[in-house]
Amino acid sequence: MNNFLLLPIIIPFFFGMFLIFNQKRLAYQRIITMLGLILAIICALSLVYKVYLDGPQTVTFGSWPAPFGITMVSDMVSALLVTTTLVLAFFIVWYGFESIGKERERFFYYPGVMFIITGVNGAFTTGDIFNLFVFFEVLLMASYLLIVLGGEKAQLRESIKYILVNVLSSALFVITVAFLYSVVGTLSMADISLKIAEIKQPGIITVIAVMFLMVFGMKAAIFPLYFWLPSAYSAPPIPVLALFGALLTKVGVYAIMRTYTLFFTHDLAYTHELLLILSIITIIAGCIGALAHFDVKQIIIYNIVIAVGVILFGVAQMNQIGLEGAMFYLVHDMIIKAALFMLIGLVIYVTGTTNLRKMGGLMKTYPALGWFYLIAAFGLAGVPPLSGFVGKLLIVQGGFQAGNIWTSLLLLASSLVVLLSVMRIFIYAFWGEQGQVSNQVNKKVYNRMFFPTMLLVFISILYGVGTEWLTPLMEDAAKILIEPSIYTDAVMKGGN
Amino acid sequence: MEILMAFVCGFLFMAAIYLILSRSLLRIIIGTGLLSHGAHLLILTMGSFKGSAPPVLSEGVTDYVDPVPQALILTAIVISFGVTAFFLVLAYRAYQELKTDDMTLMKGSEDHE
Numbered sequence: 001m002n003n004f005l006l007l008p009i010i011i012p013f014f015f016g017m018f019l020i021f022n023q024k025r026l027a028y029q030r031i032i033t034m035l036g037l038i039l040a041i042i043c044a045l046s047l048v049y050k051v052y053l054d055g056p057q058t059v060t061f062g063s064w065p066a067p068f069g070i071t072m073v074s075d076m077v078s079a080l081l082v083t084t085t086l087v088l089a090f091f092i093v094w095y096g097f098e099s100i101g102k103e104r105e106r107f108f109y110y111p112g113v114m115f116i117i118t119g120v121n122g123a124f125t126t127g128d129i130f131n132l133f134v135f136f137e138v139l140l141m142a143s144y145l146l147i148v149l150g151g152e153k154a155q156l157r158e159s160i161k162y163i164l165v166n167v168l169s170s171a172l173f174v175i176t177v178a179f180l181y182s183v184v185g186t187l188s189m190a191d192i193s194l195k196i197a198e199i200k201q202p203g204i205i206t207v208i209a210v211m212f213l214m215v216f217g218m219k220a221a222i223f224p225l226y227f228w229l230p231s232a233y234s235a236p237p238i239p240v241l242a243l244f245g246a247l248l249t250k251v252g253v254y255a256i257m258r259t260y261t262l263f264f265t266h267d268l269a270y271t272h273e274l275l276l277i278l279s280i281i282t283i284i285a286g287c288i289g290a291l292a293h294f295d296v297k298q299i300i301i302y303n304i305v306i307a308v309g310v311i312l313f314g315v316a317q318m319n320q321i322g323l324e325g326a327m328f329y330l331v332h333d334m335i336i337k338a339a340l341f342m343l344i345g346l347v348i349y350v351t352g353t354t355n356l357r358k359m360g361g362l363m364k365t366y367p368a369l370g371w372f373y374l375i376a377a378f379g380l381a382g383v384p385p386l387s388g389f390v391g392k393l394l395i396v397q398g399g400f401q402a403g404n405i406w407t408s409l410l411l412l413a414s415s416l417v418v419l420l421s422v423m424r425i426f427i428y429a430f431w432g433e434q435g436q437v438s439n440q441v442n443k444k445v446y447n448r449m450f451f452p453t454m455l456l457v458f459i460s461i462l463y464g465v466g467t468e469w470l471t472p473l474m475e476d477a478a479k480i481l482i483e484p485s486i487y488t489d490a491v492m493k494g495g496n
Numbered sequence: 497m498e499i500l501m502a503f504v505c506g507f508l509f510m511a512a513i514y515l516i517l518s519r520s521l522l523r524i525i526i527g528t529g530l531l532s533h534g535a536h537l538l539i540l541t542m543g544s545f546k547g548s549a550p551p552v553l554s555e556g557v558t559d560y561v562d563p564v565p566q567a568l569i570l571t572a573i574v575i576s577f578g579v580t581a582f583f584l585v586l587a588y589r590a591y592q593e594l595k596t597d598d599m600t601l602m603k604g605s606e607d608h609e
Binding site for chain 2: 140
């Protein structure tokens with residue numbers, strides 16, 4: 001059954017369609033959403049297993065031969081990211097039952113979540129550059145709905161800016177695809193890779209590479225293009241913020257990773273050097289932002305920017321170890337960002353404020369929350385047994401191997417700033433005198449929100465402890481990134 | 497012909513950027529409309545203007561224009577149509593709630609330091 005790799009895209013799509021009906025019946029909405037996500041997770045896990053056993057899976061729609069139809073490709077990179085996306089969506093939706101609010105749930109919140117997952121999974125799986133644009137638009141349209149849903153003043157104000165930025169970057173994406181089409185005359189990603197290798201990457205392809213970096217960098221929030229992210233992400237409610245923070249920027253990171261390892265590999269001295277410099281400045285800019293704010297949401301939001309820089313630093317090394325580290329760190333960062341936003345949401349729920357200066361003394365009343373936050377914070381910074389360690393170790397190792405000594409040391413130093421920024425939340429909110437407390441905390445609601453958060457932190461611990469089991473998968477993923485011929489062979493020969 | 501179209505696209509992009517950098521929200525939305533026009537025209541131009549017959553199979557014709565860019569444009573048009581409709585309604589709602597269409601007045605959150 002070679003259509004199997006489409007199931008993680010199609011299942012959320014169909015369940016999203018069913019959710020459009022019966023929008024006022026909350027029980028129906030919740031049960032159908034969870035059912036769809038569990039089904040999709042099972043399919044995604046078996047897809048990972050299949051890709052591990054048989055190599056990359058491909059299907060070209062309508063039985064057209066490879067460069068003429070739209071190809072969907074599931075290699076280890078995309079299979080792992082699809083699985084992570086679905087697992088995170090499951091926990092975030094579960095968390096949202098108590099925190100998103102009944103009014104939003106009645107007005108197409110769940111279809112929005114399902115369609116955003118359709119778009120994200122499609123973008124991870126597609127093997128056609130214009131189809132990638134279409135899936136970007138699918139996830140962006142759903143994200144416009146989710147960011148403005150509720151219609152508060154701040155949401156309206158920020159979503160105007162968010163939409164404007166994304167309309168601009170989408171137009172730039174179309175323009176870039178037009179230029180690329182006029183040079184290589186094809187849209188299939190495997191075929192583009194072969195054609196660029198044939199013509200040995202003339203100057204115009206390098207220009208297109210930089211344009212792609214601008215397009216995807218705008219989605220992924222790299223240094224000069226991250227300006228929209230902090231204010232846009234501060235507007236929506238916590239479950240939506242967790243969904244955005246864990247998934248949306250990572251799609252841009254994945255697209256940069258894919259195009260810079262598959263297409264533009266013949267002028268590394270220019271393109272990858274540029275990527276390296278931009279990723280380092282991204283890390284610095286994120287560090288400055290994370291230290292400057294006293295707003296818990298903003299601190300974690302700037303940590304997204306730092307992580308994007310770290311992953312792209314790994315990609316810019318262009319060696320097996322660096323790419324393996326980037327894959328490890330990408331999956332880790334998706335999990336830990338979702339967990340941190342959920343923990344921050346609980347802190348905001350029990351204190352009723354996002355201002356760190358007004359908080360304090362939560363350790364006496366909510367010790368479990370404090371300890372889990374501490375574990376997640378250490379995981380983010382990369383303390384050895386936890387999840388962030390292996391990825392950053394391999395990235396730095398790759399950096400040393402490629403001869404980028406000083407920038408790798410800077411990357412290590414940034415971990416200290418990350419640790420400082422998240423420990424500041426711990427110190428201000430959990431230690432010291434009793435600070436502000438919200439007067440409408442319902443212990444039962446709190447417990448129901450805490451349970452999925454706790455499970456997600458456990459998953460991140462498992463991810464760190466179980467590195468040994470994940471290494472073969474990540475090695476597979478890095479191999480396909482470093483060796484584009486595996487990808488192009490799988491697509492052009494119809495795969496297996 | 498391609499040179500002329502490149503100048504037209506460039507002029508559309510210039511006008512779009514000028515409008516997007518202005519203060520009024522409606523002028524910005526008109527700018528995004530011009531931007532998408534420019535992008536669609538650019539796809540058509542980049543597919544080159546070779547060929548004379550429309551890409552519909554008919555007897556005795558061998559010289560068709562490239563059908564791929566037309567399919568891409570059709571897709572991009574409906575997507576930008578959907579986004580623009582959403583954006584216009586959002587601008588309407590924002591005008592009702594925030595009582596302004598001046599982008600310089602729509603800044604910061606209330607509790608910003």
